Amino acid sequence: QVQLQESGPGLVKPSETLSLTCSVSGGSISTYYWSWIRQPPGKGLEWIGYAHYTGSTNFNPSLKSRVTISIDRSKDQFSLTLSSVTAADTAFYFCTRGSRSPFGSFSFDSWGQGTLVTVSS
Amino acid sequence: QSALTQPASVSGSPGQSITFSCNESSSDIGTYNLVSWYQQYPGKAPKLLIYEGGKRPSGVSNRFFGSKSGNTASLTISGLQTEDEADYYCSSYTGTNTLVVFGAGTKLTV
Numbered sequence: 327q328v329q330l331q332e333s334g335p336g337l338v339k340p341s342e343t344l345s346l347t348c349s350v351s352g353g354s355i356s357t358y359y360w361s362w363i364r365q366p367p368g369k370g371l372e373w374i375g376y377a378h379y380t381g382s383t384n385f386n387p388s389l390k391s392r393v394t395i396s397i398d399r400s401k402d403q404f405s406l407t408l409s410s411v412t413a414a415d416t417a418f419y420f421c422t423r424g425s426r427s428p429f430g431s432f433s434f435d436s437w438g439q440g441t442l443v444t445v446s447s
Numbered sequence: 448q449s450a451l452t453q454p455a456s457v458s459g460s461p462g463q464s465i466t467f468s469c470n471e472s473s474s475d476i477g478t479y480n481l482v483s484w485y486q487q488y489p490g491k492a493p494k495l496l497i498y499e500g501g502k503r504p505s506g507v508s509n510r511f512f513g514s515k516s517g518n519t520a521s522l523t524i525s526g527l528q529t530e531d532e533a534d535y536y537c538s539s540y541t542g543t544n545t546l547v548v549f550g551a552g553t554k555l556t557v
Binding site for chain 2: 372
């Protein structure tokens, strides 16, 4: 049973860079689409993007200019960086394992518990 | 970019069947039903209930059933239980710029 665990600062100052890491245990980091999804408190889910073990990435166009997602296969970890943050980036950030269907759709079957990142000075 | 529309809330009584709708503005759902459904309890991570329209991951109760009609995907819960009280989100593949889109979620009250 794969398990995911987010780690990183819970408080980031405006205009700075948010950095989170997800540690994967109980399964290989190969094959799947390792994704980040966020949820502002009391609101809905927003897909941020994914990194595939082959090196391919894809991001939500609304965040694309500020987002990087990378995989460290040697550590079974993947990371998120989001630059130039504002209060609107305050949210619970979830790391997830995604699968892609033959038709292109994604589903996320394993999730970290989520970590709250607050953007405030 | 297509949008997924979900009702804000639904309610039901124990033992009943209840259906959540997820309407997509473009024609993607009508073509393949690529929708996934997630259940989320307060303060917890979402859990995958249905993928590719109607498939259930191992361990998910067969009380959860996914389907589609035209541009509307649906999640039906049969034999409603108090533990089903949660938020339910649909997600789909747009095939365009944003690969993954979520609906705003429906709050189920039992």
